[in-house]
Amino acid sequence: MNLAKHDAETEMELNMTSMIDVVFLLIIFFMIITDLTQQDLEDLKLPLATAATEDKPDPTKKRPIFNVKHNGEIVVSREVLYSPEVNDSQANPLKEVESSLVVIARGMPKGETDGLPDDPLMIRGDEVVPFKYVQKVMELCGKKGIQIWKVQLGASIPQEN
Amino acid sequence: MSLVSDMQNEKHEMEMTPMIDVTFLLLIFFMCTLKFKMLEGKLTAYLPKDAGVNPEDTPPIEKVQVDIHVIDEGTKMTADGKNLYTDPTGKARHSFANRRLSYTLMNQKFTDLGELQKVLKRIKDQRGEDKAPAVLQPFGGTIMGDIIPVLDAAVAAGFEDISFGGAFPDHVR
Numbered sequence: 001m002n003l004a005k006h007d008a009e010t011e012m013e014l015n016m017t018s019m020i021d022v023v024f025l026l027i028i029f030f031m032i033i034t035d036l037t038q039q040d041l042e043d044l045k046l047p048l049a050t051a052a053t054e055d056k057p058d059p060t061k062k063r064p065i066f067n068v069k070h071n072g073e074i075v076v077s078r079e080v081l082y083s084p085e086v087n088d089s090q091a092n093p094l095k096e097v098e099s100s101l102v103v104i105a106r107g108m109p110k111g112e113t114d115g116l117p118d119d120p121l122m123i124r125g126d127e128v129v130p131f132k133y134v135q136k137v138m139e140l141c142g143k144k145g146i147q148i149w150k151v152q153l154g155a156s157i158p159q160e161n
Numbered sequence: 162m163s164l165v166s167d168m169q170n171e172k173h174e175m176e177m178t179p180m181i182d183v184t185f186l187l188l189i190f191f192m193c194t195l196k197f198k199m200l201e202g203k204l205t206a207y208l209p210k211d212a213g214v215n216p217e218d219t220p221p222i223e224k225v226q227v228d229i230h231v232i233d234e235g236t237k238m239t240a241d242g243k244n245l246y247t248d249p250t251g252k253a254r255h256s257f258a259n260r261r262l263s264y265t266l267m268n269q270k271f272t273d274l275g276e277l278q279k280v281l282k283r284i285k286d287q288r289g290e291d292k293a294p295a296v297l298q299p300f301g302g303t304i305m306g307d308i309i310p311v312l313d314a315a316v317a318a319g320f321e322d323i324s325f326g327g328a329f330p331d332h333v334r
Contacts, residue, residue, distance in 0.1 A: 017179040024183050028190050041201075045240075045254075047309035051316040052202030068305070070254055120205065125305035128255055134305060138325060141208050149208045155309050157202040 040077045042067035044126045049155035063122060064104045070126040072133040076100055084133075098140050105146045116147045124154030204312050206297075207324040225284055225295045225320070227277070228265040229311055231302040235260035262307055274314055281318035298326035 044067060057063060067075040074082040074097055081100055087093035101121075108117035121141060125134045141148040237246040240254035248255075264271040271277040285293060295315045299308055315323050 017176060021179055021183060024186065028186070031190075046201070047306040049202060049204055049309050049313035049316075051313045052204050055201045055203045071252060122203065125309075127304070127306040128257065129305045131299045131303045131305055131308055134308075135299070135325075138208055150205065151208060152203040152205050153309060153312065155202050155204055155313070 040065045040067075041124065042069060042075050042078075044069065044124055044154075045128075046124060046154050046156040047127045048158050050158060052155040052157050054157065055154075063119070065122045065124060066137055068123065068125040068129050068133050068137070070128050072129060074133070074137065082136075094136060094140060097137065098143070098146075101137075101140055101143075101146045101148070105148055108148070116149060118150075119148075120150035120152045121148045122152045122154065204309065204316055205323075206312060207322065209324060209326075223293075225266065225281070225293060227281075227295065227297050227311060227315070229297065229299045229303055229307060230263045230265065231260075231300070231307070232263050232272070233259065233261040234302060257304075257306075260307075262303075264311065274310055277311070278314040278318055281315055281320070285319040293320065294322040294324060295320040296324055296326060 065076070069075060072082075072084040073080050076097075081096040082094055087096075092098075104121070105117045108119040110116065111118045121137075123134060123137055125131075138151065140146060141151070235257040236259060238244065238256050238258045239246055239248075240256055242256045242258060246253075246255045261272065264274070264277045266277060266280060269280070271280070281295070297308065297311055297315070312323060
């Protein structure tokens, strides 16, 4: 009798620790996942700049980031929009980049006085990429129908220690 | 009776192991993310606004233009900079050793970025409050790693309005 009663009581108690463990693990997992998808950052070696301001993106806001890899490939949201090897033989090699910029510019809030897109475009260029590839993006920014005139250039801040 | 007292004893004891587990996990997680976040920064610059968009005439402001030329491309090295670059496909990362550049500012030629920054700072201090715009004009052969330090120097000298070369002539090849 005594034993049976004891068993019944222990069954009622729920062990919370393992559940909390799993919950924390899930929270961490989703934090990492959302961070990666929202930043759209390619693995690049950015040039050093001491005067660069620390990049603190608003996690709720999606911002356009153009990555220019060391071989000249232009990557947006993990999608290669331009590659010198593949696209340079085509008639309009930057077609995809341009159409993506048009979409981005359309989605940006417009300035009151001039009606031009008011948000900056983030360009992350690798340290060794020839500047002409970054310039291609900049040139397209000035085109009619895009006219993005603010850019932020990605750089890495040298660590003090 | 003895069973009840045993159970009461168990309740008072706290199980520490899982809590320590979770704490360590959180600690490691925040250490990782902090390291990633610290590295990334940005420099703000402007592109030339199309002249046709602003019909009203704006008085021309004297711009501080820095031309960036490559004197010596340097030797192409592997990414770690220890060996000569030999990858026949050309797809692997590379770096440059002994690269030399020249910066031209108001007909003055500089080869040292520190000196250029000093002169830029002097110009900025002379002009004082008025928004003196600076223009960076990269020429043929420049790479991203050549341009960013100049932009960085201009920002450090106090310039706020920095733009990239006018009509993008076919300088960069």
